[in-house]
Amino acid sequence: MSSYPTGGPPQRTPQTTTLRQRLADLRGPAVPPRPLDARALAALAANPGCGRRALLDGAGVDKTALAQALGSPAPFGQSQFAIVRGNSFEAKVKGDGGAELLRLVHERLGAGGEPPGPATPVPDLTAAGPEGRAARTALALREATAAGTWTLLDHPMLALEVAGTPAYLEPDAVVVHPDGQWTVVEIKSFPMIDGGADAAKVGAAARQAAVYVLALEKTAEKLPGSTVGHRVVLVCPKDFSNLPTAALVDVRRERAVTRRQLERLTRVEELAAALPEGTCFDPARPAEELTEAVSAVTAAYAPECLAACELAFHCRERARDSDEVTALGRSLRGELGGLTTVEAALAAASGAGRAEDPIAAALHQAARLRAEVLALVPARTSPEATACPC
Structure with a gap:
């Protein structure tokens, strides 16, 4: 078996060699x-x-x-406390051969099928170097798909070609379903309170999981009968406890954006x-x-x-x-259109912008309304504003 899970090393052409030299x-x-x-x-x-x-x-x-x-x-980087807490939670989720993790995946994606057995073996994915681990992962995926049983792959190694060179990626887990579907599992230590979690953290986890889905799809192309789910299972602590709970995250949009990028x-x-x-x-x-x-x-x-x-x-x-203007945020940059500097935006608000520009006119109108509202509010230093309401 080739040590490259996608069928062989990337083909080097004179153009690729020239680009690699330029990047070097x-x-x-x-x-x-x-x-x-x-x-x-x-x-x-x-x-x-x-x-x-x-x-x-x-x-x-x-x-x-x-x-x-x-x-x-x-x-950059997590605190040592966060790293230890994350590792401890992941070990708890994957304990007992991943029985709890497989139960959560079946609960969210099993669709009434046969639940995982009590002692599902976890394949050994150790090998020399990332190429060897990626090849061992591809073999384990093939064997688990052929066996038709629930199988947990703990920290598999996936390969994805990026700009002509392989990038090796290591998701928290991949679960193989009896019907041949593969599901990416992301384990995070931030809490899921009342079934919901911080939107920014979930978004970051979804973008990261989308990369794993893309890499897993490349491996699935070589294995007939296997499919990669577009929904990943996000496992987090439930409420304020250390008990795991799971939610499905649809990463189709993130996958498309990542592929384009x-x-x-x-x-x-x-x-x-x-x-x-x-x-x-x-x-x-x-x-x-x-x-x-x-x-x-x-x-x-x-x-x-x-x-x-x-x-x-x-x-x-x-x-x-x-x-x-981008230093103030993408949304503001999008709303200001052709006004790309803060100075230009302030000038438009003062009325110095082009009258035919609808964005400049809207800024000027907003500045005028703001000035009128502030004129109706008593000055904070006035006796009326500082007097005790009682």
């Missing part, structure tokens, strides 16, 4: 590429318009080291070709040179980047220096 030059000749993981790919889907992130991730640049070299380090990564060659000759993102280079190199790639900063990108603080500083 951007990264630094002596700097090894940083492999993409599911979190990085999910962040790409969260901000598909950012050419800077697409190029740096496609080239395998270590953005954490780059941000430090630029003088704008990002305090991964296809756009083939444009990395175009982004790289547009850079000045000699551009390099090696963190060992002087900060002034790195700042110039990073500025040569267009970015699409938004406040949401602070939770997903290591370069967010650097990009925020540059967006503020340029007076960009």
